[in-house]
Amino acid sequence: MQFSSQRKLEHRLKPVFELLRRQDLVQQLVDRSEESSDIATDLVHRRHHQELSAALARLHPADIAHLVEMLPPEDRNSVWKCMPDSTGGNVLVEVSDSVAERLIEDTSADRLLTMGGYLSAEDLGIIEDLLPEDIRERLVAGLKEGDRSWLETTVTYPEDTVGHLMTRDVLVIDSGARIKDVLRYFRRLQDFPDHTDKIFVVDGRHRLEGILPLKALFLNPTELPVTEVMVTDIIAFMPDVDADDAGLAFERYDLVSAPVIDSRDRLLGRLTVDVVMDFLREQAEEDAFLREGLKGDEDLFGPVVESARNRWLWLFLNLLTALVASRVIGIFEGSIEKLVALATLMPIVASIGGNTGNQTVALVVRGLALGQIHRSNVRYLAFKELGVALLNGLIWGSVMGFVVFLLYGNQNLGLVMAGATVLNLLVAAATGIAVPLAMERIGRDPALGSSVMLTFVTDSMGFLIFLGMATLFLLP
Amino acid sequence: MQFSSQRKLEHRLKPVFELLRRQDLVQQLVDRSEESSDIATDLVHRRHHQELSAALARLHPADIAHLVEMLPPEDRNSVWKCMPDSTGGNVLVEVSDSVAERLIEDTSADRLLTMGGYLSAEDLGIIEDLLPEDIRERLVAGLKEGDRSWLETTVTYPEDTVGHLMTRDVLVIDSGARIKDVLRYFRRLQDFPDHTDKIFVVDGRHRLEGILPLKALFLNPTELPVTEVMVTDIIAFMPDVDADDAGLAFERYDLVSAPVIDSRDRLLGRLTVDVVMDFLREQAEEDAFLREGLKGDEDLFGPVVESARNRWLWLFLNLLTALVASRVIGIFEGSIEKLVALATLMPIVASIGGNTGNQTVALVVRGLALGQIHRSNVRYLAFKELGVALLNGLIWGSVMGFVVFLLYGNQNLGLVMAGATVLNLLVAAATGIAVPLAMERIGRDPALGSSVMLTFVTDSMGFLIFLGMATLFLLP
Numbered sequence: 031m032q033f034s035s036q037r038k039l040e041h042r043l044k045p046v047f048e049l050l051r052r053q054d055l056v057q058q059l060v061d062r063s064e065e066s067s068d069i070a071t072d073l074v075h076r077r078h079h080q081e082l083s084a085a086l087a088r089l090h091p092a093d094i095a096h097l098v099e100m101l102p103p104e105d106r107n108s109v110w111k112c113m114p115d116s117t118g119g120n121v122l123v124e125v126s127d128s129v130a131e132r133l134i135e136d137t138s139a140d141r142l143l144t145m146g147g148y149l150s151a152e153d154l155g156i157i158e159d160l161l162p163e164d165i166r167e168r169l170v171a172g173l174k175e176g177d178r179s180w181l182e183t184t185v186t187y188p189e190d191t192v193g194h195l196m197t198r199d200v201l202v203i204d205s206g207a208r209i210k211d212v213l214r215y216f217r218r219l220q221d222f223p224d225h226t227d228k229i230f231v232v233d234g235r236h237r238l239e240g241i242l243p244l245k246a247l248f249l250n251p252t253e254l255p256v257t258e259v260m261v262t263d264i265i266a267f268m269p270d271v272d273a274d275d276a277g278l279a280f281e282r283y284d285l286v287s288a289p290v291i292d293s294r295d296r297l298l299g300r301l302t303v304d305v306v307m308d309f310l311r312e313q314a315e316e317d318a319f320l321r322e323g324l325k326g327d328e329d330l331f332g333p334v335v336e337s338a339r340n341r342w343l344w345l346f347l348n349l350l351t352a353l354v355a356s357r358v359i360g361i362f363e364g365s366i367e368k369l370v371a372l373a374t375l376m377p378i379v380a381s382i383g384g385n386t387g388n389q390t391v392a393l394v395v396r397g398l399a400l401g402q403i404h405r406s407n408v409r410y411l412a413f414k415e416l417g418v419a420l421l422n423g424l425i426w427g428s429v430m431g432f433v434v435f436l437l438y439g440n441q442n443l444g445l446v447m448a449g450a451t452v453l454n455l456l457v458a459a460a461t462g463i464a465v466p467l468a469m470e471r472i473g474r475d476p477a478l479g480s481s482v483m484l485t486f487v488t489d490s491m492g493f494l495i496f497l498g499m500a501t502l503f504l505l506p
Numbered sequence: 507m508q509f510s511s512q513r514k515l516e517h518r519l520k521p522v523f524e525l526l527r528r529q530d531l532v533q534q535l536v537d538r539s540e541e542s543s544d545i546a547t548d549l550v551h552r553r554h555h556q557e558l559s560a561a562l563a564r565l566h567p568a569d570i571a572h573l574v575e576m577l578p579p580e581d582r583n584s585v586w587k588c589m590p591d592s593t594g595g596n597v598l599v600e601v602s603d604s605v606a607e608r609l610i611e612d613t614s615a616d617r618l619l620t621m622g623g624y625l626s627a628e629d630l631g632i633i634e635d636l637l638p639e640d641i642r643e644r645l646v647a648g649l650k651e652g653d654r655s656w657l658e659t660t661v662t663y664p665e666d667t668v669g670h671l672m673t674r675d676v677l678v679i680d681s682g683a684r685i686k687d688v689l690r691y692f693r694r695l696q697d698f699p700d701h702t703d704k705i706f707v708v709d710g711r712h713r714l715e716g717i718l719p720l721k722a723l724f725l726n727p728t729e730l731p732v733t734e735v736m737v738t739d740i741i742a743f744m745p746d747v748d749a750d751d752a753g754l755a756f757e758r759y760d761l762v763s764a765p766v767i768d769s770r771d772r773l774l775g776r777l778t779v780d781v782v783m784d785f786l787r788e789q790a791e792e793d794a795f796l797r798e799g800l801k802g803d804e805d806l807f808g809p810v811v812e813s814a815r816n817r818w819l820w821l822f823l824n825l826l827t828a829l830v831a832s833r834v835i836g837i838f839e840g841s842i843e844k845l846v847a848l849a850t851l852m853p854i855v856a857s858i859g860g861n862t863g864n865q866t867v868a869l870v871v872r873g874l875a876l877g878q879i880h881r882s883n884v885r886y887l888a889f890k891e892l893g894v895a896l897l898n899g900l901i902w903g904s905v906m907g908f909v910v911f912l913l914y915g916n917q918n919l920g921l922v923m924a925g926a927t928v929l930n931l932l933v934a935a936a937t938g939i940a941v942p943l944a945m946e947r948i949g950r951d952p953a954l955g956s957s958v959m960l961t962f963v964t965d966s967m968g969f970l971i972f973l974g975m976a977t978l979f980l981l982p
Contacts, residue, residue, distance in 0.1 A: 047882055092758040100878040102886040216724035225762060226721065227703060244720055245702065248692035281787060282568040284700060284780035286762055303779055304760035307786075311757060314790035315872055318797075322865045330873045331883065334893035338901075341865060341894070345858070345902055352857040353909065359850040366842070366849050373842050373849035374835040377965065380853070381828040382821070385958065389798045389817060396791055397806045402576040406523055407807065410578040417810035418817070425814075426821055433829065482861065489853065 043097050045085045050105045053078055082112040091117050095124030098133070102331050107136065118145040122160075123153045126312075128329040130160050139165055151177035152197055155184050192276050193269030195309060196290045196299035199223030203256060205231050205239045210252040212242070225302040227286040231260045237295040238266065266291050269298060276301060277310045278401060317395065317477040323347070344482060351486035355380075358490050362497035365505055371438055372500050375447060378430065379496045383454040383488030386422070390415050390462025391480050398466060398476045412463050419459035420452065427451030442504055450496035454488060457495070461487045519573055521561045526581045529554055558588040567593050571600030574609070578807050583612065594621040598636075599629045602788075604805040606636050615641055627653035628673055631660050668752050669745025671785060672766045672775035675699030679732060681707050681715045686728040688718070701778040703762040707736045713771040714742065742767050745774060752777060753786045754877060793871065793953040799823070820958060827962035831856075834966050838973035841981055847914055848976050851923060854906065855972045859930040859964030862898070866891050866938025867956050874942060874952045888939050895935035896928065903927030918980055926972035930964060933971070937963045 086094060086109065094113070098106055098121060110133055113121065118137075122130045122145070134142065134157075142161065146154065146169040154173070158166050158181070170178055180198055187193030201223065203212050212229070216222075231240045240260030250259050266289045267276050279285065280303055290299045316326035323344030328337070359366075359376070366373050394411075397403040403411065431448030435441055465483050466476035562570060562585065570589070574582055574597060586609055589597065598606045598621070610618065610633075618637065622630065622645040630649070634642050634657070646654055656674055663669030677699065679688050688705070707716045716736030726735050742765045743752050755761065756779055766775045792802035799820030804813070835842075835852070842849045870887075873879040879887065907924030911917055941959050942952035 051882075090759070096758065096876075096878070099876075100873075100880060100883055102883055102890075213724065216721075219725065221725070222721040224760060225703075227701075227762070245698040248689065248723075249695065249697070281780075281783055282572070283566070286701060286703070286779065303762065303783070304757075307757055307779070307783060310783075311786065311790075314787075314794075318794055318868050318872065321794075322868045323861070324865050324868060328869060330869055330878055331886065331890065334890055334897060337890065338894045338897040341862070341898060344861070344865075345898055348858055348861040349854070349902060349906060352854040353906075355857070356850050356854050359853070363846045363850060367846050370839045370843050370849075373846075373852075374832050374839060376849075377835070377853060377856070377969075378825070378828040378832050381831070381961065381965065382824055384961075385799070385821070385824040386817070388957070389800050389820075392794050392798045392800060393804060393806055396794065397576075400572075400575075402572070402806055404576060406527075407576055407578060410807065414578075414807065414810055414813065418814045421810060421814040422817060422821055426825060430825060481864070485857065485860075489857065493853075 042089060042093060046082065046089075046097060046109070049078065049082050049085055050101075050108060053082075053108060079112050082108065083114060086112055086117070087114055091120035092124050095121050098125055099129055099329075100331065103333055106133075106331070110136065115141065115144045116148050119147075119149040119157075120153065123149070123156050126327040126329065127160060128325065128327045128332065130157060132329070132332065134160055134162075143168060147172065151181045152184075152199075155181050155194075158185060187269055190273045190309075191269060192267045192271045192273055192290055192301055193298075195273055195276075195305050196269065196301050197223070197305070198299040200289075200297065200300045201226055201229040202232050202236075202297065203229055203242065205233050205257055207256050208252070209247055209250055209254050209256060209259070212247060212256060213252065223300075225287050225304060230289055230297055230300075231256055232297055236297055238264070238289055238291050238297045240264065241289065264289065267301060268293065273306070273309050274313065274399070275401075277306050277313075280306045281310075313399075317399070317475070320475055320477040320479065321391070321395070321481045323479045323482050344479065347479070348482055351482065352489070355486065355489040355493060358493045359497065362493075362501060365497060365501045368505055369443075369500065371440075371443065372497060375434060375443075376493055376496050379447070379450045379454050380489045380492035382426070382430075382451060383458040383492045384485045386419060386455050387458030387462040387484045387488050388481060390459050391466055391484055394463055394466040395477050395480065398470055403467075408467070412460075415459040415463055416456060419455040423452035423455035427455075440504075443500070446496065446499045446503055450492070450499055453495045454492045457491045458484070458488045518565065518569060522558065522565075522573060522585070525554065525558050525561055526577075526584060529558075529584060555588055558584065559590060562588055562593070563590055567596035568600050570597050574601055575605055575805075576807065579809055582609075582807070586612065591617065591620045592624050595623075595625040595633075596629065599625070599632050602803040602805065603636060604801065604803045604808065606633060608805070608808065610636055610638075619644060623648065627657045628660075628675075631657050631670075634661060663745055666749045667745060668743045668747045668749055668766055668777055669774075671749055671752075671781050672745065672777050673699070673781070674775040676765075676773065676776045677702055677705040678708055678712075678773065679705055679718065681709050681733055682731075684729060684731050685723055685726055685735070688723060688732060689728060699776075701763050701780060706765055706773055706776075707732050708773055712773055714740070714765055714767050714773045716740065717765065740765065743777060744769065749782070749785050750789065750875070751877075753782050753789075756782045757786075789875075793875070793951070796951055796953040796955065797867070797871070797957045799955045799958050820955065823955070824958055827958065828965070831962065831965040831969060834969045835973065838969075838977060841973060841977045844981055845919075845976065847916075847919065848973060851910060851919075852969055852972050855923070855926045855930050856965045856968035858902070858927060859934040859968045860961045862895060862931050863934030863938040863960045863964050864957060866935050867942055867960055870939055870942045871953045871956065874946055879943075884943070888936075891935040891939055892932060895931040899928035899931035903931075916980075919976070922972065922975045922979055926968070926975055929971045930968045933967045934960070934964045 094117065098109060101109060122133060125133070142165050146165065151173055154169060161169070170181060173181065184194055184196065203215065226244070228241045228243045230238055231242055233239055240257070240262045241264055242256055242260045246259045265279060265283055265285065269290055269292070285303060287300050287302045289297055290301055292298055319326055319328060325340045328340060394403065427448040430451055431444040434447045435444035461484055465480045469476045469478055469480065570593065574585060577585060598609060601609070618641050622641065627649055630645060637645070646657060649657065660670055660672065679691065702720065704717045704719045706714055707718055709715055716733070716738045717740055718732055718736045722735045741755055741759055741761065745766055745768070761779060763776050763778045765773055766777055768774055795802055795804060801816045804816060870879065903924040906927055907920040910923045911920035937960055941956045945952045945954055945956065
């Protein structure tokens with residue numbers, strides 16, 4: 031008997047870490063000793079390769095995927111070289127796209143074909159867009175007819191839809207059957223598809239009539255017809271439904287699996303909770319990254335040059351916006367020369383605007399993701415955030431104004447500080463609501479670069495308001 | 507037969523929205539007409555109350571919870587007043603803590619007691635810390651002996667642990683049984699606990715010996731002893747395991763349910779995927795909020811004053827850090843007076859540092875959450891992020907330096923700009939790694955306020971580096 035818990039993942043991965051560390055040491059020794067013969071080195075490496083392969087063979091593909099994600103490039107390559115071909119494909123399915131892409135680049139066509147040959151049509155569907163064209167075609171050609179047509183159907187659905195995520199491993203029973211027919215049908219099966227908590231009752235044209243929870247088979251007399259115990263109030267999805275929306279439904283109604291049907295109620299496949307969970311996790315991560323202008327699945331341990339390049343677009347945008355904000359200051363260089371305290375104080379106004387605005391952005395992005403924001407309440411939301419900004423601007427603007435008065439002994443400078451803070455907080459709240467809503471309206475992810483956009487507005491407007499008010503009211 | 511999909515949630519909520527809108531109209535009419543008799547008003551209101559109650563009674567508690575979350579305070583109150591007592595408790599369980607707190611505040615003690623009386627011990631456990639002390643005690647006292655002791659055990663586990671989230675609805679069979687005994691036991695049950703995909707095989711002392719997937723009952727001859735078909739390679743959790751870690755295990759091994767055991771392998775309860783999913787969702791949202799210094803479950807449609815107050819701590823911290831950064835500029839006021847372009851350019855250096863640093867923070871926070879960062883790779887990660895910062899600093903610093911040279915025709919000012927950009931990007935990368943790691947080390951959430959902390963460092967250091975270099979190299 032063997033218990034394993036999450037705690038022990040590190041424990042399970044330990045042998046691999048030790049082998050990798052030992053490899054480093056051996057390599058260092060080999061590098062240092064001048065007399066090392068090639069044969070001895072080769073022997074050491076081969077021995078090592080075998081040990082690492084054996085250690086990997088003892089791990090679950092999901093654990094290996096986790097390991098691969100957390101290794102620096104060199105160690106990642108060592109592990110990948112020792113990966114048994116039979117699990118390599120599953121590891122590619124489990125790791126993030128950016129890591130899978132790099133591994134596929136570093137793998138020979140022959141090895142990819144062997145690894146891919148071990149994959150089911152559904153797993154192949156997950157990585158097929160990452161594979162080189164010719165390998166993809168040869169692997170698809172190698173599938174059975176039914177598998178091939180299934181794969182070709184699901185990949186036509188956009189990536190974030192139910193159709194792309196559904197599985198066709200479905201247990202189906204004819205609506206004319208009795209419970210004992212179901213039990214007889216089950217006994218002929220070798221195994222059940224994963225996450226089978228219910229089976230689907232269909233009519234002669236494969237139209238869904240109801241669902242039969244497994245428990246109904248235990249709790250009812252075997253003579254009953256399935257139509258009498260089946261549930262007909264069903265949560266079903268069309269294949270073009272957003273996976274996001276399906277995810278919310280899984281959370282809300284605690285689903286384990288749900289049928290996917292076409293517009294004529296015909297059963298196409300099934301969506302299961304494990305796929306939904308993975309999807310939701312990836313979405314949540316992606317949102318956090320998109321807000322900062324990172325690639326959705328940026329590889330934490332990827333090579334420097336590629337990581338640097340991934341960030342160029344946003345760095346460039348950020349520089350451009352910072353430059354524009356700086357030109358706003360440029361307009362007021364005359365004022366700053368007359369009263370240098372303005373230069374010292376202007377970043378405070380900009381910074382507090384950025385902070386407040388990003389809070390509003392975070393709230394609105396979540397509200398949109400959860401479907402809580404709606405025509406009927408967006409006005410209330412805007413008034414509320416503006417109200418919060420006004421209230422906090424009055425309170426904290428006064429505090430700052432007083433501090434400025436104490437520092438510089440200039441009463442009017444304090445008043446300008448307070449006024450500019452209030453105004454910039456209002457700008458921040460309005461922008462914090464408008465930017466994600468506008469992104470959503472034009473069909474983009476509301477999180478995408480919203481932080482960069484917002485900071486641009488709060489910086490430029492902060493400088494403009496503060497320096498403009500100072501020029502109007504303080505300078506002769 | 508009735509299909510429902512996520513798409514139709516809005517459709518299902520529509521009658522309620524319409525009733526609320528009509529209520530507003532009626533109220534406006536009543537307010538306007540001066541001759542309105544109290545009796546007529548009262549009649550209109552009572553009629554309205556009945557209609558709203560009826561509309562709510564047709565909705566799933568999870569849908570009502572969603573509705574309540576997205577309503578402005580006034581409408582929220584109308585809905586809450588019309589809520590049937592039998593579903594009110596379940597709605598409190600489903601909404602976020604901040605919304606539940608407010609609803610509980612606005613509810614009479616009697617009504618809370620009635621609503622609470624409809625809840626199971628487990629649902630009560632979810633909201634018991636939000637209830638007023640005396641109501642909590644009376645509700646707990648009203649539970650059956652077994653329910654009470656269960657509730658009192660689970661609430662002793664910290665909120666983010668498996669023990670707090672586990673359920674005790676578990677199907678258990680003795681290890682001496684045969685499959686047909688299990689089937690006989692099932693037939694005596696009225697219903698199965700939700701998310702039963704396996705039952706637990708225990709010995710005489712309630713120690714877990716193995717698990718029996720439901721499908722094993724269909725696929726095997728009924729004469730076999732359960733010990734022959736049970737699975738013994740089990741993923742089980744101790745109650746003190748972090749719910750985060752359990753969540754990762756559910757995702758990694760595609761679990762629907764998992765046993766919770768004590769140190770002597772005795773079965774305590776069960777963790778199910780629906781609870782884990784809700785937990786993971788809340789965590790992901792909380793992280794996004796904590797990074798901006800928002801309360802983890804800030805109510806999107808809460809009242810203005812409370813929302814404003816929720817943000818005071820971080821506004822204050824932000825003001826304090828902005829003030830410190832501004833004092834850094836204050837040191838160099840003399841330099842700025844001599845060369846006012848410095849004031850114009852310094853925010854660019856600060857801004858690009860903040861942007862880069864926040865990208866690193868987002869990467870590290872995710873890496874920590876997924877358990878991908880480990881003693882063995884943190885050095886590589888630091889070198890990589892510093893490498894990325896150096897590379898991007900050299901490239902984009904040169905670009906900015908050149909732009910500054912074009913704008914001001916001052917070659918040395920361009921060089922200072924380039925140098926300061928490189929240095930501040932290095933500072934940003936180092937801080938972006940150090941802040942979340944330090945938070946994790948001291949046992950806090952790595953996301954907590956990391957954005958505010960980081961911006962503080964990149965602002966102050968950006969100003970210090972740029973103005974310092976300018977003072978050293980440009981001014982006589």
